[in-house]
Structures are given as structure tokens and as C-alpha cells.
Amino acid sequence: MPDSDCETCDPLQAYPGYLMRRASMAVLSDINARLARFSIRHVDFSVLQIIQANPGTNQSEVGRVLEIKRANMVPLIARLEKQGLVSRKPLDGRTQAMRLTARGRTLCKKSQAVVDDCEQALIDSVPEPLQASVLPVLQAIWRGLEQRTATPADTENGQEVNTGGPSR
Amino acid sequence: MPDSDCETCDPLQAYPGYLMRRASMAVLSDINARLARFSIRHVDFSVLQIIQANPGTNQSEVGRVLEIKRANMVPLIARLEKQGLVSRKPLDGRTQAMRLTARGRTLCKKSQAVVDDCEQALIDSVPEPLQASVLPVLQAIWRGLEQRTATPADTENGQEVNTGGPSR
DNA sequence: TATTGTTATACTCTATAACTATA
DNA sequence: TATAGTTATAGAGTATAACAATA
Numbered sequence: 001m002p003d004s005d006c007e008t009c010d011p012l013q014a015y016p017g018y019l020m021r022r023a024s025m026a027v028l029s030d031i032n033a034r035l036a037r038f039s040i041r042h043v044d045f046s047v048l049q050i051i052q053a054n055p056g057t058n059q060s061e062v063g064r065v066l067e068i069k070r071a072n073m074v075p076l077i078a079r080l081e082k083q084g085l086v087s088r089k090p091l092d093g094r095t096q097a098m099r100l101t102a103r104g105r106t107l108c109k110k111s112q113a114v115v116d117d118c119e120q121a122l123i124d125s126v127p128e129p130l131q132a133s134v135l136p137v138l139q140a141i142w143r144g145l146e147q148r149t150a151t152p153a154d155t156e157n158g159q160e161v162n163t164g165g166p167s168r
Numbered sequence: 169m170p171d172s173d174c175e176t177c178d179p180l181q182a183y184p185g186y187l188m189r190r191a192s193m194a195v196l197s198d199i200n201a202r203l204a205r206f207s208i209r210h211v212d213f214s215v216l217q218i219i220q221a222n223p224g225t226n227q228s229e230v231g232r233v234l235e236i237k238r239a240n241m242v243p244l245i246a247r248l249e250k251q252g253l254v255s256r257k258p259l260d261g262r263t264q265a266m267r268l269t270a271r272g273r274t275l276c277k278k279s280q281a282v283v284d285d286c287e288q289a290l291i292d293s294v295p296e297p298l299q300a301s302v303l304p305v306l307q308a309i310w311r312g313l314e315q316r317t318a319t320p321a322d323t324e325n326g327q328e329v330n331t332g333g334p335s336r
Numbered sequence: 337t338a339t340t341g342t343t344a345t346a347c348t349c350t351a352t353a354a355c356t357a358t359a
Numbered sequence: 360t361a362t363a364g365t366t367a368t369a370g371a372g373t374a375t376a377a378c379a380a381t382a
Contacts, residue, residue: 009221010233012214015287017195019306020188022235026313027185043372046180053177060340065176067190072373074342094340094381119183125312130305137298137305138187144293145194211349228363237351242365262358262363 016141027122034114038107043068044080045115048100048108051086056097080104184309195290202282206275211236212248213283216268216276219254224265248272 012018031042040048043066050062059073068076077098080086085104088096100108123134180186199210208216211234218230227241236244245266248254253272256264268276291302 008218008225008229008233011217011221012234013307013310014303015283016290016302016306017192017199017210017283017287018214019303019310020192021196023306023309023313024185024188024192025235028189031185041371042185046186049179050176053179057176058340061176065178066180068372069374070339070341071343071375092340092382096341115183115185119185121316122184122309122312125316126305126308130301130308133298133301133305134184134309135182135187137294137301138184138191139181140294140298141191141290141302142181142187144290145191148289148293209348226363236349238362238364239352239366240350260359260363264364 020141027118031115031118034118035111038111039083040085040107040111042115043076045111047076047080048085048104048111051098052100052105052108055099058091058095058098062098188309195286199283199286202286203279206279206282207251208253208275208279210283211244212253213276213279215244215248216253216272216279219266220268220273220276223267226259226263226266230266 028042031045035041035045046066047062050065051057054061059077060070062068063070063073077086077088081088084101085107087099087101087104089099091097123131126134196210199213203209203213214234215230218233219225222229227245228238230236231238231241245254245256249256252269253275255267255269255272257267259265291299294302
């Protein structure tokens with residue numbers, strides 16, 4: 001334990017979960033600051049990206065991909081529609097097909113450049129020999145968690161809560 | 169772009185920031201569920217760890233290490249004290265030295281075993297050849313961000329807000 | 337019966353501003 | 360003048376329950 005004379009010791013640096021939390025908060029805060037000039041936040045960006053990649057999708061589906069609850073998608077989509085970035089068209093009286101407007105596509109492209117910059121800066125900021133491992137490692141971690149979390153058939157009526165597994 | 173027939177396409181898997189956010193939320197949610205039997209959450213665990221590693225430290229210092237605002241430390245520490253996990257002793261009428269109680273030390277050890285399990289499970293869940301890179305990559309990312317964020321003398325009176333840099 | 341969109345609501349986390357008392 | 364602890368408050372983000380309309 002080399003704790004000889006660090007000013008204030010932080011033993012949490014050895015925990016992947018904490019490192020990822022701290023790192024993601026820093027990155028997303030940075031991204032939020034840079035996206036502010038488009039009047040959107042990172043969550044808006046992610047929704048726009050999903051809609052762009054899946055034209056005609058609906059709120060619930062987007063929420064499922066991003067793990068955002070249906071109820072919380074409502075104000076989010078309403079805001080994007082009010083900003084003229086997303087259009088909604090009733091599909092079958094229950095489902096609404098969403099698409100990016102022309103303005104939405106433009107903003108999606110511009111904001112993507114901003115986010116790409118931020119994410120590339122992150123990769124550039126690690127020592128060169130480790131750079132190639134960044135995405136593979138993070139994707140492997142995410143896949144491993146996805147598998148362990150293993151949504152048991154998308155139970156909305158939270159039956160099995162205390163299974164010991166991750167709750168989301 | 170191999171987007172041929174994925175059910176719903178998620179183009180965000182290429183962003184380190186998003187992967188870390190999603191991954192950290194899954195891990196910390198898991199950890200919270202497992203720490204629930206000790207009536208603490210992951211943030212409590214992290215505070216206990218810092219106090220244990222730095223006996224005699226104070227609220228502001230812990231907040232500085234964990235990037236938690238002074239104001240938000242107050243209810244946090246009050247709760248830990250009420251649970252009999254942390255003791256406070258006035259140092260100079262302004263500063264209070266904090267230490268773990270016997271109960272706090274016991275719980276810190278037990279909860280550390282729980283967290284170690286979770287974090288180890290995360291590492292084990294990635295393909296074997298990548299496992300050794302997990303911590304180095306995450307620590308390099310965090311160091312890179314720390315350097316870029318480069319707290320400009322801990323300005324509490326938020327003078328330079330729109331410098332373009334990460335806000336925290 | 338299950339799903340979509342919705343409302344209402346509550347709880348956690350985070351951020352800011354201001355105050356006091358001490359150094 | 361700067362710092363430690365505190366209060367109050369506001370804003371995100373997230374969670375649940377319930378409902379109507381529809382499939």
C-alpha cells in the first residue's frame with residue numbers, strides 16, 4: 001500500500017465502476033457545455049441519433065434502446081418537437097412514427113461533429129499505446145454488463161425486483 | 169456501416185462517454201442493490217472509504233476528493249453520523265476531524281468485500297485477453313480528463329464559467 | 337391481455353447563492 | 360480575505376402508479 005505522502009488518499013481509483021462514473025460525468029458535462037449553443041443536452045443528442053438511425057420509430061422503442069422510461073420520454077420528445085427537430089405522425093392511433101425534420105437533420109449533423117470532437121479528445125488524452133484499447137475495452141464491459149443484466153423479458157410490472165441482479 | 173438488420177440501431181455504442189455512462193449506471197445500480205442490506209448507498213461507501221484512508225480529514229476535503237459540493241456533504245455526513253459510522257470532533261472551531269467508528273470500520277470492511285465482488289465480476293465479464301487492460305485504460309481516461317479539466321485553483325466563486333472546458 | 341402515450345408524483349442527485357464563524 | 364460548515368432552494372434525472380385508447 002503506497003500511501004506514504006499523498007495529500008489526500010483516494011482508494012477508489014482501483015474501482016472500474018467509480019472510474020467510469022467520474023469519467024462519464026466529466027465527459028458528459030463537457031458535451032453538455034458544448035451542445036448548449038444548440039439548446040440541447042446530451043440526452044437530446046442521443047435521442048436524435050436513435051431517431052436518425054431508425055426513422056419511423058416510436059417513443060417507447062427509443063426509450064427501450066436508451067433505457068429511458070416511457071413516462072420520461074414524453075416531455076423529452078415534446079421538447080424536441082417544439083424545437084422543430086422531430087416530427088410525429090400517428091401510425092395506428094396508438095403508435096406515433098417519429099422522424100427528424102430538416103432542421104433536426106442539420107442539427108444532428110452539427111452536434112455530432114461536436115460530440116465526435118469530445119470523444120476523440122478523450123481517446124487522444126490517453127497514452128498512445130493504450131488508445132487502441134479504449135473502445136474495445138469499453139464495449140466489452142458494456143456487453144458483459146448487458147449480458148449479466150439480461151432483461152428478463154422487459155417486465156414492466158416489476159415482479160422480480162430483488163433477484164440480486166442489477167436493477168436496470 | 170453494417171446496419172443491415174439490427175432490430176433497432178444504436179449508433180451510440182461508438183462513443184466512450186456514453187458507454188461509460190451506461191456501464192457505470194449499471195454497475196452502481198448493482199452495487200446499490202447489494203449495499204442496501206447495510207442501509208448505505210454507493211456514495212456513502214465512497215465517503216467511508218475516503219475517511220478510512222484519511223483519518224482526521226474534514227467534510228470539505230472529502231468533497232474535494234469525490235467532487236461533491238460542500239453543501240451536499242452536510243446531509244450525507246449527518247446521516248453517516250446518525251448511523252453511528254462516522255464520528256466528528258471539532259478541530260479548531262471551524263474544522264471538524266472525521267473518523268470511522270468501530271461500527272464504521274466493520275461496515276467499511278464488509279461493504280468493501282461486496283464492492284470488490286461487483287468490480288471483479290465486471291472485469292471477469294470481459295473477454296480474457298482484454299481483462300488486463302480494463303483498469304489501465306480506465307485510469308488513463310480518468311487521468312486524461314483530470315488533466316484537461318485542470319481545476320483552475322478551485323474557483324468557488326464561479327468566475328470563469330464559459331471557458332469551453334468541462335464544468336466539473 | 338399487452339402495448340403506446342400520457343399525467344401526476346416522488347425521490348435522488350447535483351448546483352447555486354447566501355449566511356455564520358472562524359482562520 | 361479565504362475557508363468550513365450550514366441552510367435553503369432549484370433543477371436535473373429517474374422511478375412508480377395509474378389511466379385511456381388501441382392492438
